[in-house]
Amino acid sequence: MAPTVQAGAPRRVALSRDRVLRAGVALADEEGIDALSMRRLAQRLGVVPMALYRHVANKEELLDGMVDVVIGEIDPPLEGADWRTAVRERILSARRALLRHPWARPVIESRTGASPVVLDHMNSLIGMFRAGGFSAVLTHHVMHALGSRMWGFTQEVFPSAPPPEDPEQRAAMFQQVAARWPHILEIAGAGAHDQGSVVGQGCDDQFEFEFTLDLMLDGFERLRRQDWTPRR
Amino acid sequence: MAPTVQAGAPRRVALSRDRVLRAGVALADEEGIDALSMRRLAQRLGVVPMALYRHVANKEELLDGMVDVVIGEIDPPLEGADWRTAVRERILSARRALLRHPWARPVIESRTGASPVVLDHMNSLIGMFRAGGFSAVLTHHVMHALGSRMWGFTQEVFPSAPPPEDPEQRAAMFQQVAARWPHILEIAGAGAHDQGSVVGQGCDDQFEFEFTLDLMLDGFERLRRQDWTPRR
DNA sequence: ACCTGAACACCGTTCAAGT
DNA sequence: ACCTGAACACCGTTCAAGT
Numbered sequence: 001m002a003p004t005v006q007a008g009a010p011r012r013v014a015l016s017r018d019r020v021l022r023a024g025v026a027l028a029d030e031e032g033i034d035a036l037s038m039r040r041l042a043q044r045l046g047v048v049p050m051a052l053y054r055h056v057a058n059k060e061e062l063l064d065g066m067v068d069v070v071i072g073e074i075d076p077p078l079e080g081a082d083w084r085t086a087v088r089e090r091i092l093s094a095r096r097a098l099l100r101h102p103w104a105r106p107v108i109e110s111r112t113g114a115s116p117v118v119l120d121h122m123n124s125l126i127g128m129f130r131a132g133g134f135s136a137v138l139t140h141h142v143m144h145a146l147g148s149r150m151w152g153f154t155q156e157v158f159p160s161a162p163p164p165e166d167p168e169q170r171a172a173m174f175q176q177v178a179a180r181w182p183h184i185l186e187i188a189g190a191g192a193h194d195q196g197s198v199v200g201q202g203c204d205d206q207f208e209f210e211f212t213l214d215l216m217l218d219g220f221e222r223l224r225r226q227d228w229t230p231r232r
Numbered sequence: 233m234a235p236t237v238q239a240g241a242p243r244r245v246a247l248s249r250d251r252v253l254r255a256g257v258a259l260a261d262e263e264g265i266d267a268l269s270m271r272r273l274a275q276r277l278g279v280v281p282m283a284l285y286r287h288v289a290n291k292e293e294l295l296d297g298m299v300d301v302v303i304g305e306i307d308p309p310l311e312g313a314d315w316r317t318a319v320r321e322r323i324l325s326a327r328r329a330l331l332r333h334p335w336a337r338p339v340i341e342s343r344t345g346a347s348p349v350v351l352d353h354m355n356s357l358i359g360m361f362r363a364g365g366f367s368a369v370l371t372h373h374v375m376h377a378l379g380s381r382m383w384g385f386t387q388e389v390f391p392s393a394p395p396p397e398d399p400e401q402r403a404a405m406f407q408q409v410a411a412r413w414p415h416i417l418e419i420a421g422a423g424a425h426d427q428g429s430v431v432g433q434g435c436d437d438q439f440e441f442e443f444t445l446d447l448m449l450d451g452f453e454r455l456r457r458q459d460w461t462p463r464r
Numbered sequence: 465a466c467c468t469g470a471a472c473a474c475c476g477t478t479c480a481a482g483t
Numbered sequence: 484a485c486c487t488g489a490a491c492a493c494c495g496t497t498c499a500a501g502t
Contacts, residue, residue: 038495048468050496059495106342109387119413122389126415136422143419144435145444148387155341155380155387181351183358187375190368203376207462212377215455219447230439270476280487282477291476 015047017055021065025101028066033103038062063107068117070104073097077124083132084217090125091213095152105153125150134224141230142220149213156205247279249287253297257333260298265335270294295339300349302336305329309356315364316449322357323445327384337385357382366456373462374452381445388437 023045028036038059042049056062075093078086098104114122122143129139148154164170177185255277260268270291274281288294307325310318330336346354354375361371380386396402409417 037493039493050468053496054467109341110338114389116412119409119416123413123415126419130415130418136419140419140422141440141443144388144440145447147389147444150389156376177351180348181355183355183362184351186362187358187368187372190372208373208376211373212379215377215451216447219451223447269474271474282487285477286486 015045015051015055017065020045020052020055020062021069024062024066025069028103029101033107036103064111064115067104067108067111068115070097070101071117071121073100074121077128083128083134084221086128087125088213088217090128091146091150091152092210093152094121094150095209098152105151108151109148122150129220132224134220135227135229137230138220138223138228142223145216145220149216152209154209154212156208247277247283247287249297252277252284252287252294253301256294256298257301260335261333265339268335296343296347299336299340299343300347302329302333303349303353305332306353309360315360315366316453318360318364319357320445320449322360323378323382323384324442325384326353326382327441330384337380337383340383341380354382361452364456366452367459367461369462370452370455370460374455377448377452381448384441386441386444388440 020041024036024041027041027044038052039049041062042052045052052062056065071094074090074097078089081089111118125146126139126143129142130136134142143150164173174185252273256268256273259273259276270284271281273294274284277284284294288297303326306322306329310321313321343350357378358371358375361374362368366374375382396405406417
């Protein structure tokens, strides 16, 4: 018997870093990031908890690796498009990847230090601006302005709790909002697709994202055209 | 002896919700949000852990209350200023409050559902746009565009890890970045106050924040002036 | 040399027993 | 009626003992 993986003994697929990371992504996808513990992940892989530590140094490194898996799903850059189309498509592709893995947003935000995969994405975006005629300084600020939007997400701030079921309670809540926060009520339904909805309801996230993205791209283009430099 | 607080017996100041929240803020300020556990907070107050549950239902509610304390530090709105100055100052004041309590950013981001204090802040901002001549629909989108920036923070994405001490290691890292991520290197120093710094170093956060805030306010003003409505 | 069970030092929260 | 100690069901990770 060669000392390789025992064929014929259908025990377990050998553990590998890749298999650990993919199982982590699957677990987080299915049960949320709070359900992802080293112990539960090990159980899912039919392995003792400490076995995971052969492939990742600790939980932080597990999360880093899982983020890389998600970022790996972003489409490659468009070839031969103008800077604006290229940037826009790249960011919207990142958004699609992140929407498939909702747990990834808070995890990306909490990372300190960038992995090679993260740096690849940033380098690629920066290259698009530079090729489009943006100066190094302007590109620097423009990348800061994008911030986490380069990953296709932003922090929404409208309360997301669904309104109470009971019509009487809902009426009472309505009264209270009308009295203390009239302006919120006033704009609540505005911009919603289905009319008569309550705060934060029926609001089209994709529309809001593209609205802001385009607002920023417009701003960038304007600064580029006027050869913006920081006033000193 | 009246059954009130025993005078003369210098035991402990009576626990109250307010005292619990303030102690939570102080603990998070001093030792970070990870150090804030119900058990440690109780210990700091010289109280058994379960005593806290008289004043907050659970840890989530504790965090909600702590966020309210921080938001309570934001200055009241400017009277009689134009919309742009009023909005700008309010947001920069929120930023100052948040900078005093760095743990508050991730906590605010993780809240679901808005407290009355949060709604007050939003209502006040919305009122400023409306008074400045913004339509309800445009104000709706503009508030989404601000997102978490209304609290004076945004997610920075540049790697923040300090470069290695050892000059030889630093040179090697430099080589690696130059080879694989040339564009990142190219814009790294640009926009930094002190020259010759490395990625993410010497970068003026306050400048970046105001750069983007002004870019967005410019965009808002432009849409307002052209009576923007969503194309259907 | 490799692997892993038990243990450590924590969590948030429940609950029953005590005053 | 009020308060609280012990307990429950978890964590991530260390480490020594086993094969």
